[in-house]
Amino acid sequence: YNPFFSDAGLYEEHSYLVFESFDQEEDFFRGHQGNYLTDISRVLTYTGKRYNVYDVMVMTLDPVVQREQIAIARARVQTLEGVSHQRRLNFDMSVKMLLQSLQDRERITKIQGLLNQLMTFLQDELSIITGAYDEMLSLDEVIDQELILFVSLNTNKNSKAVTALGRMLLQNMQLMIGRRYESEQERCRDNRPMVSVILDEFAPFAYSNFAQILQTARGTNTAFLFALQALPQLLTVGRGFRDDVSSAPNTNMLLRTKDEETAQYFLRASARVPQKRRTLTVQRTGVFEDKYEPVGFGSETDIKDTRAQDEHIKNLPVGQMEILMTENRLGTLHSHLHVRVPRQYRFPGLEPRIYPRLHAVSHVEGANLRFKDPEVVRRTGRLATRTGRMTWM
Numbered sequence: 001y002n003p004f005f006s007d008a009g010l011y012e013e014h015s016y017l018v019f020e021s022f023d024q025e026e027d028f029f030r031g032h033q034g035n036y037l038t039d040i041s042r043v044l045t046y047t048g049k050r051y052n053v054y055d056v057m058v059m060t061l062d063p064v065v066q067r068e069q070i071a072i073a074r075a076r077v078q079t080l081e082g083v084s085h086q087r088r089l090n091f092d093m094s095v096k097m098l099l100q101s102l103q104d105r106e107r108i109t110k111i112q113g114l115l116n117q118l119m120t121f122l123q124d125e126l127s128i129i130t131g132a133y134d135e136m137l138s139l140d141e142v143i144d145q146e147l148i149l150f151v152s153l154n155t156n157k158n159s160k161a162v163t164a165l166g167r168m169l170l171q172n173m174q175l176m177i178g179r180r181y182e183s184e185q186e187r188c189r190d191n192r193p194m195v196s197v198i199l200d201e202f203a204p205f206a207y208s209n210f211a212q213i214l215q216t217a218r219g220t221n222t223a224f225l226f227a228l229q230a231l232p233q234l235l236t237v238g239r240g241f242r243d244d245v246s247s248a249p250n251t252n253m254l255l256r257t258k259d260e261e262t263a264q265y266f267l268r269a270s271a272r273v274p275q276k277r278r279t280l281t282v283q284r285t286g287v288f289e290d291k292y293e294p295v296g297f298g299s300e301t302d303i304k305d306t307r308a309q310d311e312h313i314k315n316l317p318v319g320q321m322e323i324l325m326t327e328n329r330l331g332t333l334h335s336h337l338h339v340r341v342p343r344q345y346r347f348p349g350l351e352p353r354i355y356p357r358l359h360a361v362s363h364v365e366g367a368n369l370r371f372k373d374p375e376v377v378r379r380t381g382r383l384a385t386r387t388g389r390m391t392w393m
Contacts (some may be wrong), residue, residue, distance in 0.1 A: 001130060001132075001136060001137045001165075001169070002052050002128055002130055002131065002132050002133070002136050002179070003017070003018045003020065003021075003053075003165075003168045003172070004041065004051055004052060004053070004056070005050060005138075007135050007138055007140065007141075008179070009045075009341070011036055011042060011045040011077045013171075013175050014041070015037050015038045015040075015176075016169035017036070017167075017168055017172060017175065018037070018168060018208065018392065019034045019037050019114070019309070020167070020171065020209075021164040021165075021167035021168045021171065021207075022114075022117040022164055023164075023167075029103045029110045029111070029113065030113070032110055032111070033110070033111050033113055033114040033211040033300055035113065036060075036097075036098075036101070037056070037114060038094070039095075039097050039098050040056055040060060040098070041056070041096035042075045042090070042091060042094045043059075043069055043070055043094060043095065043098065044056070044059065044069060044073075044367060045073075045306060046065075046073035046074075046076055046077050046080070046091060047073045047076065047367065048067055048074045048076055049365065049366060049367040049368075050102075050133045050134075050365050050366050050367065051366065051367040051369070052130065052131040052132070052133065052366070052367075053118050053122060053127070053130055053131060054122060054123045054131055054369070055366075055367040055369040056118065057115065057118055057119075057122070058369040058370060058371055059109065059369055060114075060115065061115075061371070062369075062371050063102050063371060063373060064372040064373040065369055065370075065372050065373070066098060067102075068144065068372070069097070069098075069367075069369070070095050070098065072369045073091070073095075074091075074095065074228060077091055077303070084237070088356070089131055112150050117164070117339070117391060118156075119160060119311070120160050120161040120164065121164075121165075122281040123153065123158065123161060126165075128160070130165070133363055133365050133366030134366075135203055137149075139156070139169075139172055139173055139176045139304075140173065140176055143193070144178070146193055151169065151293055153165065153166045155204050159204075159259070163204055163205060166204070166205035167205050168201075169205075169208055170202075170205055170206075170207070170210060173213070174209075174210065174212070174213045175330055177213055177216055177217060177220050177222055178216065180220040181216040181220050182218045182247070186325070186348060192221045193221070194221055194222075194223060195220070195221060195223070196222075196223050196225070197222060197223065197224050198225045198227070199224065199225065199226050199227065200227040201228065201229070202226065202227075202228075202249070202327055203228060203233035203234055203236060204236075206234060206236070206241065207237065208237055208238060208241055209247075210237075210241070210245075211241055211244035211245055214244070214245070214248040216239070223247075225248075226245070226249065229259075230257065230259040230261070230262045231246055231259070231261050231262045232261055232262075233267055234246070239255070244332070246265060250324070250325075250326040251323065251324065251325045251326065252266060252324040253321050253322075253323050253337075254266045254313055254321055254322050254323075255316060255320075255321050256313070256314065256315070256316040256317075256318075256320075257313065257314065263310060263313055263314060266308055266313060266322070266324070267306045267308050267310060267313075268306070269324055270306050270307040270308040270324055270332075270334055271306065271332065272304040272305060272306055273304065273305070273306075273307055273308060274302060274303075274304055275302075275303055275305050276300050276301070276302065276303070277300065277301045277302075277303045278298060278299075278300050279298050279299045279301065280294055280298040281294070281295050281298050281299075282294050282295065289318070307334040308322055308324075308334060319339045319340070319341065320336065320337065320338055320339065321337050321339065322334070322335070322336055322337070323335045323336075323337050
């Protein structure tokens with residue numbers, strides 16, 4: 001999965017989702033770094049070659065390579081068909097900004113935060129996935145071919161890079177849903193396949209704009225299933241984000257929980273319904289010991305109480321859950337479900353194939369950029385000797 005690759009030519013959107021996945025809210029040069037990454041992506045896109053994180057960093061650090069790629073892209077833009085006058089002006093502006101930044105003696109200092117974040121994707125194992133040029137994963141291809149995509153992200157190992165990669169995938173999915181939502185052909189298409197997205201423990205990968213995806217998902221025939229331990233996990237993004245995500249689902253399933261906020265959320269969602277409260281009158285009797293005996297009359301009071309009960313949802317046995325499910329004719333239904341766990345999960349006729357470990361190779365369609373400035377090569381070589389790390393070459 002190369003986050004900079006887009007078969008639809010959406011290089012600006014992909015450079016944006018890559019930058020936003022870093023979550024650099026406190027960086028003073030955040031705006032400058034985002035624009036710089038977009039300018040680099042625009043130039044590399046017009047060269048006609050596919051590029052990855054390594055190519056972006058080489059072009060960013062090496063002025064010789066940067067000028068060379070600008071010349072290649074400029075010559076290609078002049079002869080490329082289908083490029084509007086405005087897009088050529090945008091390209092010229094990006095080139096102007098890049099060439100002007102080369103005159104700034106603090107150029108690297110201002111974009112150091114961006115370089116530090118990109119370096120997380122140059123780790124040995126992760127770069128095999130994110131540095132590919134071909135045979136890449138496209139979410140549009142997964143949807144169109146009705147495939148099953150399973151992604152396991154372990155935030156306990158290399159949490160910084162894995163978290164950023166998870167956010168990239170979510171933003172890529174949001175971009176795909178947005179494109180399908182604005183497409184009249186997709187929205188009017190008959191027998192559109194239902195797309196099911198299951199997000200288990202997705203709180204570490206959540207970002208503020210993700211709630212917007214829930215507003216347009218229904219228009220693209222996309223269904224989301226969220227699985228969380230407790231609602232406060234979403235507070236890492238913000239209280240408004242938690243409220244937006246928790247209010248979107250039509251169906252809520254709750255296992256045993258001790259979190260008061262999660263329990264109150266389910267109680268409020270179950271709604272208050274009219275009920276009767278019966279009061280029985282008793283009389284105290286006895287001389288040496290007080291006893292209470294009913295006297296045969298009482299009263300009823302109209303009250304409203306939640307359908308789900310607090311003492312029940314906090315004491316559910318294993319394998320039981322409460323469900324709030326919407327029904328078009330009857331409204332919201334409240335049920336108590338007993339789950340029987342099968343001995344094993346198996347898809348009929350599915351023979352799983354284990355593919356060998358991927359190997360990073362360079363292909364002719366890729367940019368394959370390498371350092372050419374002797375000063376940059378000397379500095380990176382000296383740094384590698386001092387730290388014992390692999391050089392850029």
